Amino acid sequence: MKLNLRRLPEYLVIWVPLLLAAGQIVTFALWTTWISFTSATLMPSGDWVGLKNYTNVLATRNWKIAFDNLLIFGFGFVVLTALTGLFLAILLDQRIRGENVLRSIFLYPLALSFVVTGTAWSWLLNPGMGVQKLVNDLGWTGFRFDWLVDRDMAIWTIVIAGIWQSSGFAMALFLAGLRSVEPDLVKAAQIDGAGPFRLYTRVILPSLWPIVIAVMVILIQTAIRTFDLVRALTGGGPGIATQLPALVVYDFMFQRGQLGRGSAAAVLMLLTLAAVLLPYGIWKYVQRRRAANA
């Protein structure tokens, strides 16, 4: 007893923050799930309506478009940002002059809010005033870069701006990884006569695997939460072509005053995420078990 009391501060320090953080997440998620089964509109209260909100949300074009977009955007953004980051990291790893300056340049977009940069991007990508106009004015009048107003391509403009913002972070992680590769490993490969390309593909990149996972986690959460960017860049348009689940959730909950439906959309979004993350979690768990047993 005496011992326990003496260790009380330590228990408090361990558990209070963790329980607050975990408790908040669990209650908020459960609360949202509860609301998603009610007829709540402007205020978080209402009668039980079963799955009505879910069927309703699933039937809207907004949700269908948003869901398709999440797949395109999620995949495009995560993969391309990771590749861009890796490319930048490899470039910076070539013992080049001015690395500090360059690293800062690639990282700075992370410091800025999309409320700001989304607007700047919307000017740049606008065919009437941005890149297309510039190139046209320079004399290449046939040049077209009008993805922003093209229903099928508009989602890719969000991918572009997203890559710009997040690739610096991926770069930093990969650069960190490249620099912690075992020198012996590299030397051995060099002695075997491996060229730079082989060296990267066979020796260095495979050792980056854990970093790839870390990058993916950060990028997936960014993709899922992408909101300000779309609002500032396309406003969800042209039409409703660039809706994303986070926007639909916010739109239903607050703009349309349909908390129940918005909550249902939020739960659907989290379920989608779980469908992606759970297999990874299980795989990791099994792996750890195996390692422990081995």
Add this chain to the structure above:
Amino acid sequence: MASGNMSNAGVPPMRDRSWGRVAVYVVVWALAVGYLVPFGVVLLNSFRTAEEIAQTSMIGWPTNWVFGNYTAAWATYCIAQTCSGIQPYMWNSALVTVPATILSTLLGAVAGYSISLWRFRGDAWIFGLVTMGVFLPEQMRLIPWTIVLRDLGMTNTIAGLVMIHTIQGLSFTTLFCRNYYVAIPVDLMKAARIDGAGFFRIFWRIVLPLSPPILIVTVIWQFTHIWNEFLYGVTFTTGQQQPVTAALIALSASVADVPQHGIQSAAVVVAALPTLLVYLFGGRYFVRGLTAGAVK
């Protein structure tokens, strides 16, 4: 990690053929220029007059450079009918961002330390739950937080915002710190315990001195995210307490009907300075902190 040398540890550069080197430089600088453009557009606009922008284009080189936008943005520009510039709002943002960053980083460090080095029953579960937090969009948490603030009597207070950002931030900070501390050799811990050191002593004497790299990463991350946060800042504060992101939204062209783009761009540049500086000066430590093991 003792040395501050940022050169690569073991990977040799691509072979020193001069053409290859030139190509690397050309590509990397071309990309760098591309990365600078979006903010560059805003930066240039901050030196143009509103008339010039309205009558030509949002994108353009200043025909005659004006610097008055900055003084106006800082001290006299009318935001929400109070003509005090963004100065007071910068201060508000700092009042929220600094305490919330420090608190969430420290608590996250302790939490990461206890999860990674003091394995206890249920640690994996609670870590999993806390980590889930990084995936919950903040729009979803808006109303629950409203209710929590009401029940705690913290509506419309800076303290309320600090609390929200601290608790939400714990997801990231715990994740970062735990992953970093996992790499601390178990032997170090064992030796310390045999010497009779307790929870706090080990944290203070062994773990904290090893932590600067990861603490810098978490501080940078938290600082930028809280500084740039808009939704809670606008919903949970009132009038003169609003954060500077409230001033930033002014640049969003769809809101203002007669945009004062020159002054607004200057306001944006000023409001972005703290986070930009954090990255500029913290950037080198950022990569170093990550190199030291945060990502394993």
Add this chain to the structure above:
Amino acid sequence: MQKIRRRSVLAGAAGMLAMPKLGRAQAAKPRLTAISQWSAGSDGAAISALGKKFEERGGIWQHSPVPGFTTEMMNKLRAQILSGDPPACSQLKGPEIAAWSKIAPTVNLDAIVAAAGYEKVVAPDLARLHKPGGKWAALPLQIYRTNTLFVSKRGLDRAKADKLPTTWAEFNTLADKMQASGMKYPISNGGSRADDGQKFEACLAGISPAAYRAAIMNLDAKALKGPEMLAAFVQLRKIANWMDPNTAAQPYAVHLPKLIAGEMGMMIQGGWAQGVLLNAGFKLDDFIIAPGPTDNGKPVFILNADAFIFWQRKEADLQEGQKLMAELVMQPAIQTMYSQITGSIPVRTDVDLSGPGWSDGQREAAKTLKDAVAANQVVLSLAHNMAQENGMTAAMIDVLTEYVKDRTITPEKAVTRLTEAVEGAR
């Protein structure tokens, strides 16, 4: 003894509590906590001016404008209501007044409104919106017409036309003429959702205000599939084809320089565009303001109004403040001041607009409103959240904005989609 002492102490205590309260009630200085959407433009200036008037009358004006979109303002309002601390008064408009008045008690303004004889001078459709359950809970502040036609003087000259279009057929002829004169995009537009919705409502109400009322305002299932709806979508497609497709999500203001220069010809916009044009440095002789085209020869007025709703508060000073605010908002002088700043027209139909502070456009709009009220051709704007609650509005605008941006959607398909959207949002 003890009893008496206790009683006297109690009485004294009660007195202590009551006294200052009484004193405060007598001298309650009117105070008003208000939230509104923050606007950088003339709307912001107008609210500030209103605040000055409030202070001149001895009140304490505590206004917190909320930056962002309307949604952010509603978030703020919801948070305050949930915390049991609603503002004494807040901006809210259209059917949302009725919806929100169900979730928190509002002030019954009937006595103040009756004392001012206000109801007689407000358009009946508009009054109805501000009287949820038959009691005045909110007061409209200013009116805009959303189907206002702005015609570029230089554009008109360039097309060698001298007559303003009054029907859709004339409008189409003029637009064709403008295009033939070398104008690439005769119709100046913005890219926002509200912009697209506004074009549609101008088409439908111009074709048939009765159909508009039935389909859009009353959501009559038959009217939603009626021939007028189809005709409106056909007209909307024509307009969409004359617009600059490269506008993306930019506000309509980006094209104003081109409109004035005659590189674009016409713009269907709300009356607020006048203030924006003047603020951008253009002159009143650069453009002509006219009513939107109508096919039945009588004026059609699509109405958009800003309003303040009053939330119940117990504090004596706030109650006084609400009274003062309500009085001010109804005064012709205040409405004149407000509209002259923003370019809107007063809610009161008895305000004289012949004075020098008014523009021809405002005079014309006010006259059209009067005539349209007489002809029963005033309808409420869908695009600006006056016709339906936000959920329904957003569902309908989804269809309209997709239609404008996607030429492969036929008018017939659009009619079907709109009906489906209405069903889904009910």
